[in-house]
Amino acid sequence: MLYNMVGLPVFRHVLKPNLGSARAAVGCFGLCRWGRPGPSDCRRVHGEVSRGKLVCYELQHRALLKVQGQDTAAFLQGLMTNDIHLLTQAGQGALYAHMLNVQGRTLFDIMLYSLKETQGTETSVLLECDSTLSESVQRHLKMYKIRRKVTISACAQLVLWAVLPQHREGSSEDVRPELASPDNALVIQRDPRTEAMGWRLVVDREVSPLEVMKSCQQGEPEEYHRHRYTIGVPEGARDLPPGSPLPLEANLVYMQGISFAKGCYIGQELTARTHHTGVVRKRLMPVCLTAADGQSPPGGAPLVTQSGKPAGKHQSTLGDRGLSLVRLAHAKEPLMFKAPDGTLVTLEASVPDWWPKDRKDTF
Incomplete structure (x- = not known):
């Protein structure tokens, strides 16, 4: 057991998501289917997930947008904290990031998923965001689009699910959801923030995840949010009110959500300065x-x-x-x-x- 400098017990290890590439997609309208703890538990937070039956949670509080076009990578690179090339060139299938305002405060927490088009060579990604802020995200993107060759559209016919093991003790390094019908899964990627958050699954609204994955049952969304809060993972406007959080105070570095080697992006100056001083x-x-x-x-x-x-x-x-x-x-x-x-x-x-x-x- 390790103790930090304030005497809190720490059970931890560095978690590196195993990210693969996303499955094929044609476009938003032509997609290939593919215990309540006691007080003594408060100082000891277990975030691991384990083998066993899977539980899937429909994330109605999250929305999906599609960003497509030959300028997609350059366009998104200037608007978010992480390096889009990890998604488009390095083969990662999912990427976490924040979009900041000019003062360096978080506007939106987003997740990007790589899509490979069955026709053409244009870069195409799915962008996950808070559903209550979906229109604001679209306005933000279109405001900076200018002459970029990109299109931005909502994907209302797609549904996002979180997939977690039923029991969450132990390790899940070698655990990957086994698909019964891979063609119905548009995206199946490990959550890039931390291994403790399991997997992200995107399917068509008419497809049940219980048909897509073996040994899976559906859980209540409240269980998903309780798990997030137990392990300390913020998500959406309730946890990250637009224009209020500083990304480093929101643990963006710990959640693999920022690159300090990429070029300029909106809000970079304060974030980079804070990082290099090492004071949070x-x-x-x-x-x-x-x-x-x-x-x-x-x-x-x-x-x-x-x-x-x-x-x-x-x-x-x-x-x-x-x-x-x-x-x-x-x-x-x-x-x-x-x-x-x-x-x-x-x-x-x-x-x-x-x-x-x-x-x-x-x-």
Whole structure:
């Protein structure tokens, strides 16, 4: 067992997604088918996934767009934090990234999936984003499109699923969903953020994932979100309000979502400067809460220590789990904030085991 500098137990290893290329697709309208933990658990977060029966979760809170054209790679390269060439040239099948504003704050968290056209040579990718921000993402892309030879379209007939093992202890390095009907899976790729998030599956709306994968059952979306919060993975506008988070505080480096070797992109200057100074004083961390009368605590509520010192802000909650932006100097202390009725809600932060060992900041 390892301990970090604030005394929190850390069970972790560096996870490198095994990313393959995506299966064939013609286009958006001609696609080839292809226990509630106790308080003692709060400081120990297990993020591994294991062998066993698979559970798939329909991600209705995520939308899919298609970006296609001969300028697709150059166009997206200037708008996102990660290097698009990892997707188009290095053979990775999925890529995580953020789109930033000019102040260097996160607007949208996105996932890109490589598509190979059955006709023509144009680059084509699927772009996953928060469904409530889909139109905003499209406007953002079209604003910077100018004369680029790209087309941007919504893919309402496609459905995104998350695939996780039923039991999530152990390792899943050699676990890959076994497909019963590969031709019905447009995309089946490991989640690039962390191995603990399993796999991403894209199918046509008329296709059930239970028909596509062997030994699979459908789960409730709430289980998926609880898993995310337990291991500390943010996703969507609720966890990353547009224009508010700083990408490094949101653990973008840890989730393989940024390249510091690529060329310029919108919002790069502040992000690169912060990275090279090596100083990140706050981080989005998983927390275990003692909720007041079952109320859902508000996002953005200020956190304080028992002595009243500012300690960050609470971001999102599901039951007794959630995400908070925590000042690392107070990460090992019991923290609290006020619920809407004035009741104090206490919480404890924990260090995810999937965080890398060689991080520059110290707790």
